[in-house]
Amino acid sequence: MMDAVSKDMSAVPGMDAMDMALMQACMDACSACEQACVVCSTQMMDCAPACMNCADMCNTMMRAMLRMQGMTPASMMAMLDACIAMCQTCEDMCLPHAEMSEVCRMCAQACRACIDACQAVKDSMTV
Template structure:
């Protein structure tokens, strides 16, 4: 469903609606998919942790899911991008995902959901790093 929606939106948007010249819509889609997968894994991990006495892990997972969801919403609002704000939010989301991954890796051998959550967090970080790299190479519209 995410691919179909993103593909339809990319087709409907004119290049003048993109926040920057040179922005790669495929990279944006890859980032959105990684954020979505991370959010879902974090929600499931937090839910599983609730009954296992792993409050810190569950809280980090819940916070990470919230940040990934917010980051996705910000990415979708291309007309309102502010590069400083977007960069700060991406860096904060990456920090949260790294912290969640590190915590989950401490439980990965005893809890498969933690291992999977850590992997999803790591993949989201990689996708956001790529996206940030493309943002720094692209030029703001009107330049």
Template sequence: MTRAAQMLETYPGDFGFDAAALAECIAACQECAQTCTACADACLAEEQVADLRSCITHNLNCAAVCTAAAAVLSRQTAYDDAVTRAVLEACAAACRACGDECAHHGEMGMEHCRVCADACRRCEQACRALLAAAS
């Protein structure tokens, strides 16, 4: 069980999502942020770092958006549907863009980018699933 799930189990109020889906999305966002940060760092260590500028930017943008999404989703007391939907949509979009960029480099043998693309895909799916559940 993730810490997010443990915290949601102890939450004294109600929230507008299925607890398991919410916990999964928070965990996916946190994992993706860490993975994207590590991927950006690995890209900086590559010989052809100049060719990876776009990938590094996507990684850093995705990490920032995922971190913000996890924080917003972790605060349910004064739930704001419009803000939650906007952050989930932004996170899914950032994950899609980063996942596409990293998948390209992963196909060219950069294993760190392949791992990152997988994390981005998982996070994008979790955000979209939570959006669908909130409809």
């Protein structure tokens, strides 16, 4: 799959130098975060709305990274920033429940991993 994405990106000015390993790690983290957030949103705690929003954002980020047509460096940065912000909000909402809910703990960890992966992609784009 990454070979197809790489070919798509080579036609986009400014996106041809993207690190495919970082992109794959980011997509994997987005997928894991989306899944954890969906499960966490069923816990009926006050973090549920943040988890649902985060799941949607992670899914959107992952799909955008798979479909690079129309993506520019500025739009990629904006998407990464939005995903980081949403994951940070979700992590902040789930952490207070982490001691009493294994699901919230795992969700917060998945959010942190997604933040770190998105930041790594951003950092690779600004070098």
